[in-house]
Amino acid sequence: MDLRLTAEQEQYRRDVCALLRRDDVQAEAASARRLPPGQEPGLLDVYRLLGERGWLAPNWPAEHGGLGRTIVEKAILTEEMIAHGVPDVVHTLAIDIVGLAVHLFGSAEMQDRLLPRLARGEGLGCVLFSEPEVGSDLAALTTRAEPEAGGWRLYGRKVYSLKSHLADFGLCAARTTASEVPYHGITVFAVPLDTPGVTVRPMWTMADERFGEVTLSGPLMTEADVLGEVDGGWPVVGRVLGLERTGIEFAAKGRRLLDAVLSHQDAVLAPEEGPSPYAEQLVALDAQVRAGELLSWQALGKLAAGDYDDPVYPMAKWHSTETAKAIAAITAEVCGLDAVLSARDPDSPPGWVVESALRDAPGFTLASGTSEVMLSLIASGALGLAP
Incomplete structure (x- = not known):
């Protein structure tokens, strides 16, 4: 498995990072995180900025608003949006799941009707x-x-x-x-x-x-x-669920959450005070996140090659969601009462994601198929066990 990116893909990552680091983009992301209860981010201006460049759906053809590149560029964008704190749920739904299903199974007329609006960051499917x-x-x-x-x-x-x-x-x-x-x-x-x-x-x-x-x-x-x-329609249903199960989104969320925990003042003590009592657990979780990233990229490689039925998909989804859930579980111990500070609270650290992760994490192992379903698919697909 070769996980090296091409020079063009590395440049695409740098270009995406430069846009996502812009002051106006970061200000919009911060505002979205601080919306009052009952409100939530929808179609953001940053989606339109990405769409103008063909970056929102880079794996779609130019006539549908993309760059005609590969699923690798799409995964790079997903990773960087999450890493830079840009709300990603609308984007993931519109492009990675619904849009890609239309791209793969829709008629030419349906693709022309629905995809350009999604790729411009002006529409959403569910x-x-x-x-x-x-x-x-x-x-x-x-x-x-x-x-x-x-x-x-x-x-x-x-x-x-x-x-x-x-x-x-x-x-x-x-x-x-x-x-x-x-x-x-x-x-x-x-x-x-x-x-x-x-x-x-x-x-x-x-x-x-x-x-x-x-x-x-x-x-x-x-x-x-x-x-x-x-x-x-069953192959369409299976393909849509398979696209959700590369784990790339959950691996990126696990990484961002773990980085937030590690940045907390109590996570790593000063040398004279000795190591954190959570050091061993945090190191193990870091290794699990890295393993999840590798599994997700392996799944993306299969997807890019047109192999949609490999058991690596449920493996990647199960591992990444269970890891992210485990990271959320330890945050309250490591961060103490700071873990329950909302991002809306002026006393919360910049870009604080821990409190929202505590609420979201239980759903990680339910969405796109439960962990039990993933284990069943792994047992039958990878181990050849009868259901």
Whole structure:
């Protein structure tokens, strides 16, 4: 495995870092972190600055707003946005998950209609997969697409749809044909969320980013709204989830959180006072973060080569999320009461992320498939064990 970047990729990283370090960008990032409770960052000006240069989706072709480069440049951008404190959830959803699914499975007309706006940092898509009582078993989804002249009417309820209240459209998995084979008969639609028959309600949680409950009461979808094949949506669902499971985002968040803990005055004591009682644990966590970064880049290499089914994806996702969760768990011990200081508090250190991480970390091992699901995939895919 060769993890060395090309000279062009190294220059791209330097150019991205230079933009993200700009005073106006850092001021916007700081303002976004200090939004009052109940408010959250959406489409930021920095996204548009990146979009103007083709940097927001560098792996997309120029006609769709990118640079025609590779998934490596996209991963570099994700790492650096997180490292520089720029809110990344909208970007990850719009480009890494929803946009890339449209790029891979959408018709030419759908790509021309949806991708340029995402790549400019002017639009957002969300994911409408999870349902009540279904959990991680998406093959058991009950949302139905009833045929009608010209298309289908969608009926069902989706939950835990991140940022759906800000999104222009959502990728919705629905059952178009009843089948004894649970993976057959599912179709993925790109549903405009301002369509009559779509209702979005908030689902409040401890996290800074809002989830939504989306009720589908008969919005009309046509062939133009279908990703992939009718009744053949399961590969689309699997690919979307696979794109979320490279672990690159969670590895970068784990690194930033650990760096924040290590920068705390009590994390490393002065030599005359002896080493920190947490030194051994912090060193071990640092090694785990490094291992997660390597796993994530290995997964990205597989993705770049077109190998979408390798067990490295659940391995990278499981390792990076469990590590980030473990780092969050130790922060309260290392940082004491400072760990509960909100970034909105004037007494919190600059760029403080610990308090929000304490609230977000439990969801790391749930989003994009639970740790238990990842272990099952590793057991079957890497070890050949029967389910």
